[in-house]
Amino acid sequence: MTTAARPLRSVLYIPASKERALEKARTLPVDAIIFDLEDAVAPDEKMAARDTLAAALATGGYGARMKIVRINALNTEWGEADARAAAGMGADAVLLPKADTPADLDALAALTSDLPLWAMMETPLGMLNAAAIAAHDRLEGMVMGTNDLAKDMGARFRADRLPLMGGLSLCLLAAKAHGVAIVDGVYNAFKDDEGLAAECAQGRDMGFDGKTLIHPAQVAIANAAFSPTPEDIDLAARQIAAYDAAIAAGEAVAVVDGKIVENLHVATARETLAKSEAIKAMMAE
Incomplete structure (x- = not known):
């Protein structure tokens, strides 16, 4: 399944140092896992975590x-070894933290053979270079990476995420312009189901492919938010049928x-129906 066709509704961070978490992840109904060698691993555990x-x-x-390995930044003492190791782990992609420029991806690409690259978008400079990064x-x-972005901006938390909208929108536009996947940042209050559902709905309506998560308890809410509903599927099928009938009758538009x-x-x-089928196919595997 290609990246474009993969469902990415729920993308769960798992500490690479925790064997129990790595085992549990095999049973969770997530679309993708970010195996984290960076923030979730203490400095004295990083080599063992690898x-x-x-x-x-x-x-x-x-x-x-989908199996994504997040390495430490290449300017740290662990980053280069992480990158070289990730290239031989059988992962689907390697995720670079704090991507500021395309040159950061060039440096990672030189260490990872032909392994697909993903970029953490979490710095003000990364926001300003989003289009160039997406074009790599x-x-x-x-x-x-909304937590780091908010920190660097000095932004205050707001439920509507207004201070982050400029960066979120720049990255969304860049991703859509260049046909790469893009997933929303985490929701920190993992016991706040209502707040998570609201932020998932916001991200879905903006155009994100899914949401990164910090706890298994968040998975069901993200999966539901980013899945086509039965009503969505029914409407999509009726729109296609009506439009095909209109074209056959020599009309350019239909009414539904x-x-x-x-x-x-x-x-x-058609994208709605394709997404629904991709989700069904993944769940059947």
């Missing part, structure tokens, strides 16, 4: 879940539920 993760991925059992020929995905349906609406409807 070996622990390599053993877990060699054992396998993660099914159709090895990049297949972007992850919003009192609303005009043009070719752009049909393109969205």
